[in-house]
Amino acid sequence: MISFSSTFKLSFRALRVNKMRSALTMLGIIIGVGAVIAMLAVGTGASSQITEQISKMGSNMIMIVPGTTTAGGVRMGAGTQSTLTMDDAAAIQKECSAxxxxxxxxxxxxxxxxxxxxxxxxxxxxxxxxxxxxxxxxxxxxxxxxxxxxxxxxxxxxxxxxxxxxxxxxxxxxxxxxxxxxxxxxxxxxxxxxxxxxxxxxxxxxxxxxxxxxxxxxxxxxxxxxxxxxxxxxxAADLAVAERQINDLLKQRHHIGPRQDNDFTVRNLTQMMQAAEQSSKVMTMLLGAIASVSLLVGGIGIMNIMLVSVTERTREIGIRMAIGAKTWDIRYQFIIEALTLSMIGGTAGIAIGLGGSKVLSMLAGWPTVVSVPSILLSFGFSGLIGIFFGYYPAYKASLLDPIDALRYE
Amino acid sequence: MAIIEASNLSMTYRLGDIDLHALSNLTLTIEKGEFVAVMGPSGSGKSTFMNILGCLDRPTGGTYVLDGQEVGDISRDDLAGIRNKKIGFVFQGFNLLPRTSALENVELPMLYAGLSQAERTKKAMAALKSVGLEGREHHHPNQLSGGQQQRVAIARALVNDAPIILADEPTGNLDTKTSNEIMELLVKLNNDENITVILVTHENDIAAYSRRVIRFVDGALVSDTRQEQRR
Known part of the structure; x- marks a missing residue:
């Protein structure tokens, strides 16, 4: 079996032969990785802004507002009735353990x-x-x-x-x-x-x-x-308990029967903020998913070029086989070539992603946070794409018949 | 000692409903150190014969023992291993890797044999020197003449110490003077290193360098003669 460093040298040389083509193929991956990193940075930035706002607003906060009044069948909005008193506040302080x-x-x-x-x-x-x-x-x-x-x-x-x-x-x-x-x-x-x-x-x-x-x-x-x-x-864990304790206590204090509407409303502000945070996380994932599509397209570009390359180099493959290259020597060579393309593209993409995030936050004023996991994720993903999309062309190359390949013009 | 023992070799291709007998019932023994010329018109089966000898193809019938090893039905990768160790190919069109230096072309068989870079370079330099290409190690094929390219190919065939060189019209693309130089190099290797040389040629002048000529017609061996070697 041929060594890894030799294979790597081979693929590097092959990519250097067609510099323009290699660069354009990499561009797909560069844009893909850059887009994933930049989009995740925008999403993460939005989430972290919300998290920061939560901490600014005060954490684990519950708000109690008076309930509605019903005047002649017309229900008024929340807070139209004045039902809360200083004594309610004192009772909550005294009796609610959470x-x-x-x-x-x-x-x-x-x-x-x-x-x-x-x-x-x-x-x-x-x-x-x-x-x-x-x-x-x-x-x-x-x-x-x-x-x-x-x-x-x-x-x-x-x-x-x-x-x-x-x-x-x-x-x-x-x-x-x-x-x-x-x-x-x-x-x-x-x-x-x-x-x-x-x-x-x-x-x-x-x-x-x-x-x-x-x-x-x-x-x-x-x-x-x-x-x-x-x-x-x-x-944060006590929020739900506190909410229930307050509900029970005020029901009792306000003499509200089981079938009556509450004359107060307990709002869990933190929970609302957490929902917002959750939705921004979903948005982050969505942005990331859309950006990964471009990474996928970049991968297809690699596959395309590798297929062209295998056809172009049929004779070279024949020579290598005649001289003693085994199935996996050939397969390995082309997989490593695709991997090299995608990894170089991935590295450049990280730089583009970092720069792009900076530019986005400068021009659009969006807070962007580039996280290390997002870099590792997109880099790893680009590597996987290289192997995945490089495999079929490599497989095709390795199954060529040496006699036909040698005769190929 | 016989290095090549073929008995009842046959090769049949199916083309639709017709069976095409590219080679039928060939029995032949070649001793170590022989210099054999294979002649015959196009389509006579000599290429098929050479492909089988070179372990590039497997016969559909008969047995082929190469250097004491039966190679009838071994795997693709094992065939590649045998090609790597036992056989050096020299082609009409040289078949060097383009944009790759002479040195690296010669290193190639050792790459697949798993030798270290230092060993590869050392042996490749020696092989290039032995074919008279000292000082041209870093030239690319397009910077070398036809004769020089064929010398690189011969160095590549030699470098893994293969006991057999299979040459498919090695002088087909060369002028007469260069052809003679290449043939003299092969004769020298045959004499000095006891390397078995089997070459396909159309030209009697080239066949004259051999000591044994076998002729094919329509997939069958029709003559097998020994002769005085031209020097």
Missing amino acids: VSAVAPVHNGAAQVVSGHLNWSTGITGTTPGMLEVRDWPLSAGRPFTDQDVRSATKVCLLGQTVVDNLFGSADPLGQIIRIKKIPFTVIGVLGPKGQSPNGQDQDDTIYVPVTTAQKKLFGTTMPGMVRVIMVKAKS
Whole structure:
């Protein structure tokens, strides 16, 4: 049996003889591998963006909103009834074991004034637990306390966008701002969080104690009413448990019978995000699959050229056989030749894929992440394609009759 | 000692409904070190005979013993192995690999014999030197004259120490002067190395270099004569 390095040298020489043809054949594989890598990079980039957004939004988050009202047979939308209270929030905190933090929210929009600047933004009345629920650290100052909530003090935490619009580069800590003409002391600044998954600026907000929002800013239809309760489950695995515990607890607290509709809705935000993440993974696979088709087409190109090459070199094959080449010597030679074509093409394709991903993220602004497995996968795949599509021409060559092959003109 | 023993060799091709007898009932023995010329008109069966002798084809009938080994029904790959070790081919059209140096052409049989690169180069250089091509090792076939190309082919036939050289009209593409040089080289190898040479030719001048002439007509051996070798 002829050695691997000798076979490799043979195939390299054969490919050098027809440089243009070899290069064009490789182009199919180069484009295929490049496309697979670039497409997977786009898909992976999209998924990782979503993952990043999940972590920005706060992980393992559950949102409870009030349920619907039915007025004379007309069902209103979710949240039209005010059924959630501060006591519900306190009960969830106390009784649901899978819950790590609870934050009741009473919110609204208001015009905010600081000196000669003003700004319209969302005001979120909440409890200190909110910062834990949203995984939201302060970049300056201190958070408000349970004491602030109990005594409804007029203190506030500003989102970065609000700071930028009301104070520019000045230090907002200790300053007084007016929300609906009521003076509030700025005691802290929320760290920048960026866009939410649906494109809202999460930094365009002001946090105040929930009681302050209820009593001084937005009022309530009944005492202690809140618009939303935000909950953080202890872990991703606890999400479903927490959801069930909250459902059971609120049903009991709101006296809802087995055949009655809930007057609240529990939304698992993380689950929604995970669904989005899942769908982006499916998209990644789809993109990869489409790109692999071009790799397959490249493989067919290799097969085509190898068949031409076998026919052209029939006489050479005859000479080799007459001199003592065995079936597998010939087969091996042509398989290695196809493999060399596809592997060189694969290597160049990796470079093209890396470059293409860079260009895509620069021109289209898509986040692209080139993963090492995607490189290994497409390179391995191109090798397999070389062997697969090289096998038939090699098989054909190895079965030639030496006498006929020698006579071939 | 007989190096080639053929008994009742026959070769029948089926062409539709007709059986074509390319060779029928050939019995022949060739001793080691003989120099045999095979003559006969086109279609007389001499090519078929040479293909069988060269283990490129298997007879449909009879037995063929090459160097003590029956090669009637052994596998394709074993035949390739025998060709590699026992037989050196010299063709009319030289059949060198194009775009490949003389040295690498000569190395080829050793490649399939599994010799190391160092050994291959060493033996190929020696073989090229023995056919008088020293200094032209790195020329490609298209940079060599017809006679030089045939010398490369002879070096390739020799290099695996094959006991037999089968030459199919080795001088068919060469002018008279070069033809004589090639024949003298074959005679020298026959005398000095005791290599058995069997060659097909149409020309009496070339056949004159042999010591035995066999003639074919219509697939049958019609004459087998011994003669004084031209020197």
